[in-house]
Amino acid sequence: MTTPSKQLDAVLQNVDTHLDDSVARLFEILRIPSISTQPAHAADCRKAAGWMQRELEQLGMTADIRDVHWATPGHPMVVGHEVAAGDKDHRPHVLFYGHYDVQPTDPEALWNAPPFEPRLVEDATGRKVIVARGASDDKGQVMTFLEACRAWKQVTGSLPVKVSVLLEGEEECGGANLLPFLKENAAELKADVALVCDTGMADRKTPGITTSLRGMMAEEVVIQCASHDLHSGLYGNAAANPIAVLCQALATLRNAEGGVTLPGFYDGIRDPAPATRAQWSKLFPDDRSLLEEAGLSVAAGEKGYSAIEQTWCRPSCEINGISGGYEGEGFKTVLPAKAMAKVSFRLVPGQDPDRIRETFRAHVRAALPSDAHVTFTGHGGSPGFEVSRDSRFLAPALKALTDEWGVPAATVGSGGSIPVAGEVRDALGLDALMIGFAQNDDRIHSPNEQYGLDSFHKGIRSWVRVLAALANAG
Template identity: 65%
Template sequence: MTASSPAPLTEDVLSHADAAQPEALERLFALLRIPSISAQPRHAEDCRAAAQWLRDDLAAIGFDARVADTPGHPMVVAHDVGKSGLPHVLFYGHYDVQPVDPLSLWSSDPFAPAIVTGEDGRQVIVARGASDDKGQLMTFIEACRAWKQVHGDLPLNVSVLIEGEEESGGANLLPFLKAHAAELGAGLALICDTDMPNRTTPAITTALRGLVGEEVVIQCAGRDLHSGMYGNAARNPIELLCTILATIRDETGRVTLPGFYDDVQLPSESQRKQWRALFPDDSVLLGPVGLSEAAGEDGFTAIEQVWCRPSFEINGISGGYEEDGFKTVLPAKAMAKISFRLVPGQDPQRIRAAFRERVAGLLPPDATVTFSAHGASSGFAVPQDGPDLRRALDALGEEWGVPAVATASGGSIPVVAEVQEALGIDSLLIGFAQSDDRIHSPNEQYGVENFRKGVRSWVRVLAALAVPG
């Protein structure tokens, strides 16, 4: 295949993928049976087994594949390249999964995958990792398999990187990317670790929020005190901490740190219109979790607050006596864990410094503070006028029968920023999960039809991206 030849027709590949779905599900189930929990040392060999399984599967369809060791769990690296003049994409996924606790809440063995029919008649695959991320990454591999089995080759150059520590911090990913930048360099990264806004609308996530995590500890007295003997006279660090944190937002929901909103951009009106069509009122997002009214910034819908506005949240606060019963103690120290979610344009380290300056500046005499950083990443956005984005959106729309939309995510996926930093390339986040897939929770699931349509979607996307230029 050369740069001047057209991309092969996809209909025969799609028909083959449909016919081969039973075997594809068997392969997915084999991978799901491996308890590759990266956070638990006793599962280190299981993580390696998952990596080896993927290496062997990719090699079986013609990829040059290997297991690459890191100081932690291994990576899987594979290539099907050498097509002169054709684009080159790098696919990323992860084989590791979250712990299964509490096991008592699972309706079946989390590593014995099964297809279950829900009350709405929808068939789902129930297993840990079914959605996050084994089911998702296998949609891409199965699409590659279909292309290879029908045409003997892929329509473009493809490299694959599958991580084994995404669910436990991913500390070795960025060093690995930097060390292997020459090998992993491509024109575009494809990441399958996101969801759809509803059952029927395909989407590409084009913006992610970054993150600043911070732990703050305020100490006053040298030891816990009797609240009757010292109350009023001695400074209470819990009260002080709450008072200080309450200054971070004003009555309209805006964050009050100096410069916090500098360089924050609003999405285009056309994009906001698309989002409003998906989420016509705040109850669409909030209703399923038992809430009814957006509580953040005035002037923005709930989905806009999550997808395109920065936030400040208190994730945990503690101090004093926290066991059962009652104890009249005046604590010596209080602690809070807080996070800022950042949008493109905000500097994580500048935000961290502004937060620390605010807390330290409000301390009275006899109070000291210590800070501990817990990660920092920048927000990410794909240019909305890029040709790869448009081609991929069109391909998804053809498969699902409705126009695909460019969405955002309130979460943070560090690999996107790390790929940009190490390899200098943008990413398209294309996923087929659903909001009720219960990722990280008991009874994780992935729709059988989402798996089938995911494979078909990737078949089309690979063809669409094969057009040079």
């Protein structure tokens, strides 16, 4: 199917004409406090699911609410299909994923207005922003796609591609039910490509598709030496100190060049293509351009890689917390019995989380003196994710974004983890194009979360173009 340019122009004009209506609908769902982590808001999560179901039905989809139960009884999924079962047309089929649940609002005292009373205000630069919990993560992003579908339906009566929608209610509380849900409903949810709108742009002007994600493996380590805390005057120097033992083990995880010392840690990974590195260098010409907002200026990881490369395409090892001994006010000359640390590894495609876990534990055990004992508690174990460069949908989607923003769209990485990308590949065999319009200053998970009106507006227009481009790619 080829979308005529006049038809595309008419749909884009519809988006512009009805922007106020789109914002009003976004405000409706933002008013629902669908905090998935708090049992007191379970009814609100179901209310949000019902609201989303009705929106999909208004778009001409068959939609229903699916209860989940695999890991624990949780918040429901919303599933919608634009095409009735048995449709034999040859349009490409996309599966759109988003989530309707949001983070808690604490500390509420830091909000400038109630977090579930959305408002449109100007920031310090005069930019108009929508302020509310969930404005950016992920209700505003979800609505960019649904509003693009609405514009297509209003102008042409149909969508340029077949569309299925899956909206989750547990993304912010672990998403334990998503993978088993995908596997059990694989036949129904099978499509040609998945679309995920839960990511951001490299900067205000440059759209992009996130094509790689880091996975994660985390460990909690407890080292015990003496059977109980000791007086340091009576036992100091003679008794093994678990804090010192732990610090020695942790300090040797990295070498002087910033590399991780675990045997085989870098086996199987590869650098991005030279053209991709050059593109990233234009977006972030020096380390300060990424680190300055954090009060830093020099990349602390592996030598030979820029700060953005160290976060987007290189694995990491970080100490996230460490404790032991007396930590109250004043001083106490105690020799502690235990010391604890939390250590996480961000992993890239090619690395095996289970192997990294084994080598980390072996590293710690090798540092123990005879009177020390260690226990480990594992947390998570997801591999990195990378979109296939052979995907027939990647180049058309990049061009559609370029056409909308007037700036060459970038393929970017993400230092964080978005489990759904790997899970749709695992369960459904699909690549996931992660296209989002959030900005670094959207304050997601923080008080006064915001989503730029320009992000919302151009996000809708972008999806209009992407849907047309994917139709042509088929």
